[in-house]
Amino acid sequence: MTRKFFGTDGVRGTANTYPMTAEMALRIGAAVGRYFRRNKSVAHRVVIGKDTRRSGYMFENALTAGLTSTGMNVLLLGPVPTPAVGLLTHSMRADLGVMISASHNPAIDNGIKFFGPDGFKLSDEAETEIEALIESGVEPVQARNIGRAKRIDDGRFRYAERVKSTFPPGQRLEGIKVVIDCANGAAHRTAPEVLWELGADVIPVGVAPNGFNINHECGSTQPRLASETVVAHGADLGICLDGDADRAILIDETGAPADGDQIMALLAARWADEGRLKGGALVATVMSNLGLERFLVDRGLRLERTAVGDRYVVERMRAGGYNLGGEQSGHIVMTDYATTGDGLMAGLQFLAEMVRTGHRASDLVQSFEKVPQLLKNVRFKPGQAPLTEDSVQRAIADAKVQLGDKGRLLIRKSGTEPLIRVMAECEDNALLNATVDQVVAAVEATF
Template sequence: MSRLFGTDGVRGLANGLLTAELALELAQAAAAVLGHDKISDGRRPTAVIARDPRASGEFIAAAVEAGLASSGVDVYDAGVLPTPAAAYLIADLNADFGVMISASHNPAPDNGIKFFARGGQKLADDAEDAIEAQLSKDKLRPLAGDVGRISRFADAEDRYIVHLLSTMPARLDGLKIVIDCANGAASGCSPQVFKDAGADVIVIGAEPDGLNINDGVGSTHMDQLKKAVVGHGADMGVAHDGDADRCLAIDHEGNEVDGDQIMAILAMALHAAGGLKDNVLVATVMSNLGLKLAMSAAGIRIEETAVGDRYVLEAMRKGGYSLGGEQSGHVIFNEYATTGDGVLTGLQLAAQVAATGKTLAELATQMTKMPQVLINVSDVDKSKVTLHDGLRSAVLAAEEQLGATGRVLLRPSGTEPLVRVMVEAADLSTAETVANDLAGAVQTHLALT
C-alpha cells in the first residue's frame, strides 16, 4: 500500500480519496499522536484549524473538528485563512498542533489535510508515519467532561494582520498595488493588510464562492493581474495561490517577477542590512542559474536543496538561515514564519519598492534570468537516471558545451514514469537544442521495454 501522506499532507479529490470518514479518522489519529503528552497527563490538548474557501472544506473541517473533539482535543476554529496564518496562530496561541484544510493551487474539486506540530512547524516524516499507523489502532474515547470543546477563534485574522504589519521595514504610502487573491484564503486578509500598510489597493480574484478558487486567477494564471496592473497604472501587482503560501509579482510594465527574482531582491536587501545569516540563501535545484550568478556576485552563497518547500525548510532550520524559497513563489522568512507566506512576501517586496524609491522592474534587474527549457520525457525507467553510462556521457557532453553560463538537470518525477530534463543556457536557442538532444538521449537509453 502506498503512503497516504504526500509531500504536503494528504491531498486528493474531495469525496473521492478525501472523504469525511477519512478526515474524521485522520483527526482521531492525529489527536492520539500529536496530543499524546497532554492526554497521558490527563489534560486536554489544543488545536487550531483553518481552511481555504473550497465548498468541500466545510464538510471536511466539520469532520476534522468532530474527530479532534471526540478524542479530547479543544479546537479553535479560525475559519477561512491562509496556510501561513494557521501556522502563525498555532504558535501565537501556544497550541499543541494545528490543521490546515486546503489543496493550495489545485482546482476546486481537490482538497487536502495538512497537520502542523507545536510552534506551527511542518510535521517530520516520522510523525506523519505515526499518524498513518495510528489509523488502524484503537481510537481515543473520552467521556463526559473529558471530550474536547469547539470554539470560534474570533480574532484569528486580526492577530495575523497585526503580526504581518509588525514585520514591515517601511510603509507603503504612495504605492498603488493590485492584489490577486486567487478567490482563495487570502481574499479577506491580504487586501486589508496592504491597505493598513498604506498602499492604494486594487483587488481582483477576491470573490470566493467555494467553486472558483484558482479558476483563471492567482499565481498560476497571471494574465488578469498583468492587465489590471497596466490598466490601472499601478506600481506593481501581487498574486497569491489558493492558500496564499506563494507570491509572484508583476512590475508596472506588466512583466512577471518570479520567485527567484523575488528572492534575489529580498536576499540583497537583507544582506545590505546585515540580516542575512551567514550570507546564505536557501534555494532548490530548480532555481534559475541567473539567481546563483547574481548571488555569487553579491557575496551571497546559495545552499541548494531538493525540490519542495519542506526541504528548503529543513535546510533553513538546520543552518538557522534567514531566507529561502522556490522559483514557484514559496518564500520563507525564518524570523517571521515557519512556512512560505505569500502575503508576508508581497509586503516585504513592496516595502523594498517603497524604501528604495526604485520600481519593481529596476529591482528585478539585480538578477538576469537565464533562458530555461523543461521537457518531460515519458514512458521511461526513471530509476536508472543516475546509473546509465550512456546517459551520463550525454550529460557530461552537454555540460561541457554549455560551460559556466549553462546548466543541466535530469530529475525523475516523484509521482509519474517521467524524467524531467531541464537546461539553462545563455540564449534560448542553445537551451532548446541541448534540451531536445538530452530528451532524446533519455528516451534512447531509458525507454521501457
C-alpha cells in the same frame, strides 16, 4: 521508508477520491490527535484553518470528529492563509495546527497539512509515525473525555496585525497603486485590507470565491489577469497569491511577471548589505535558476539547495541557522517573521524596497540574468511508474551526457500531483529543447 499518504506537503488529492475522502479525514484526524495527545492529564488543543474550496466544509467536519474523538479541543479559524495557521498554532499555545488546502491546485483537489506546536510543519519522521497510526487505527477516548469544538472569529485579524508589523516602522504606501490577486482563495479579505491599511491604493482581483473558482484563471500560477490589470490601471506593482496565500509571484509596472528567484535575490542582497542575512547564505531548492546561484557567489554569498518543497527549505534553514529561503514558485520563507512561506509578507518586503529606494518595480525584479530554463510536465495515471522504466533511465542518462558541463538536468516526480517534471538549464537553447524533449518522449512512450 516510503510514505503511503503523505507527499511533499501533507496529504493531497482529488476531493471524494481516496485518500481525500471524509472517512480518511476522520481517520487522519484521530491518528494525529492521538499522536499529539501525549499527556492525557491536561487539555490539548488544535487550530484548523482552510481555504475557500467547497470540499473544505466536509474535511473540516470530518477532521473535527476525528480529533475530538481522541480528546482534542478544536478551534476553527475558518478561511485563513496557511501562514496564519503556523502563526496561530504557536501564539494560541495549540499542540497542533491543521490547514485544509490544496494550495495552487484546482478546486476539485484538496489537502491536509500539519503544523507542530512551534508553528513549523511536521518532519518526515513525524508523518511516518502518524501514517502508522492511520493504518493501525486509534481507540477513541471515553465519552466523558471527548473534546470540544468552537469557532474563533478573530484569527484573520490576529494574522493581519502580525503581517503589518513586519513592514518597516515609519514607512507607508501612500501614492503606490497595487493590484492584489488573491486567487479567489484564503486571503481574499485579508490581503486587500492589509495593503489598504498601510496606505496603498488597492485594486483587488480574485476576491469573489464561490467554492469552485479558487486558482481558476487567476493567482500565482496564472498571472495573466493580474498582468492585464496592472497595465490597464497603471499600477506600480501586482502581487499574485495562490489559493492558500503562502506564495507570491510579482508583476512589475509593465505587466511582466517575476518569480521567487528574483525576489529572493533582491532580499538576500539587501539583507547581506545590512548584516541581516544569517550564515551568509540563501536556502532554495534544486529548481532555482543557476543564474541565482551565480548572483549570490559574485557577492560572496552561498546558495544552499534542498529537495523541492518549502518544508525541506525550512528544515535546512532551521538546521543551519539561516533566515531567508524559498522556492522559484514563489514561496518566500523569512523565519525572522514567520514559520512558513508567506506571499503577502513577501510582497510587503518588496514594496518596502520600492519605498526605500524610490525605484520602479521593473528596476528591482531583475537582479540577475536567468540561465535559459525549460520545464515540461508529463501527467501519468495511478499505478504507473514511468521513472522506473529502463528506457526512461537510458534517455535521462543520454540527456545528461549531451548537456555535459553546459547545463543541468533535473527529473522528479511531483509530490502533490501525478506528474513527472522534466527540467533542464542550458545557455544553448537548441540543446536545451532537445534534451528535455527526448526525456519527455521517453516518459510518454511508457504509457
